[in-house]
Amino acid sequence: MFPPRPSGPTLTSPQQTRLVLVSAIAVVLGLLGGLIATMVLPHIYAAQTTIRYSLGEKSSDSDNADRTLTTQTVIIGGREVLQPVADSTGVPIDYLTKNVSATIVPNSEIIQIQVLHPDRSSGIQLADAVAKQYLQVANTSDNRAQLQSQLDNAQRQLAVPTTPPDAVADLQGQVADLQSQLAQDASTSDLAAIVAPAFSQTAPVFPNTLITLAIGALVGAAAAALIGTSMVRRWTRR
Template sequence: MGLLALVIIVLGATAGLAITLLLPTQYAARTLVEYNVSVENASDFLRTDRNLTTQTVLMTSRAVVGPVADANGISADELANRVDVTLLNANSVNSEVIQVDVLNPDRATGVKLADAIANQYLTVVKANSPANYIQSQLDDARRQLTSAPAANQPALQARVATLQGQLDTENITGNRATIVVPAYSVAAPAYPSATLAAATGALLGIVVAGLVVIGLSRRWTRS
């Protein structure tokens, strides 16, 4: 019975490997984005974790994947399902580095999609940043200053100076997102995994072998 069980397990592992040959190979394109939390919030670990977790959710939001999907002729839902976002850990503590993997059967297309997602993410972060809001207020104040009566100019000049100071401070201490590793194709195929398939097949083989052994044992006991 031991030999029979071994044969069944080997057949299960072999079947698992054979299945991988029938499935389309998917490759992972990877990029790393760093999201620096502002100096003001950096000492608050709970707030920092919330901030970073929010960024991982934003990375697969429609605001990020939607424009990329439209530009590449696929649906936003399909693209979002191909994207895996991970907040990397350093010494069991969340770092500020976000790993973005995009699965695609073609390596070059995957790299293109990963790069586009990272850049669209930066665009969304910048558009919703305090610095962008302050910049818009500063631009408006400067426009008003060019055509304002002389009596109103001192107040507008003071407002311009205040807004410029706020913008400088925000640019130095505020949250910032940058691409630290441009998109590249991971060497090993991401899916299907031959090792996992073989292990799964072997596990099923063990279950089947166990059932067969139990059935044969009962039959021999009765006889």
């Protein structure tokens, strides 16, 4: 039989106390580093507004409704909506493309538009601009554009002083009729509407305080493990 293997030296009580103290300090320093990072890192806030897209008869077919709403979220994040916003606000289109998102609330006709921005006030303005530009795109039909073109043409002819008197009455009738059609079309074809004005969330989405503190604690714990291992090896070395 082999003789029993001698046990290694054990830590003394002062050494154990010192080991626990050093480990605790390392974890506390990690938490402190996470807290400092939370305060120093640039904060990003989420501004949000809510749109309702009326599906009408499409709501009877869930697959068709899902496709329609998904299409609207793609439109919101596309250049047709974001380019005019970029032009009017001076915010680069690339920034809007990366920081504007649209999500569908499950089992509803609600679409939430979110804009990430370091300034809460500017984020609210951008979210409002994106929502309003989307309404122009969603609620403008080809028929309305054609009617508006005809109305503009008739009004231009009325403004010409040389227009024959017998044609003036006819043009005035056309203008009244076209205006009526446009009003009716506008009242019936508005598919999208803002149901909640833009607002900014109070807490930043980045950095997340809990996540940053957790990372700091993990780093501190890892440092404590390395330092503790080194101390134990040095103390127990024969």
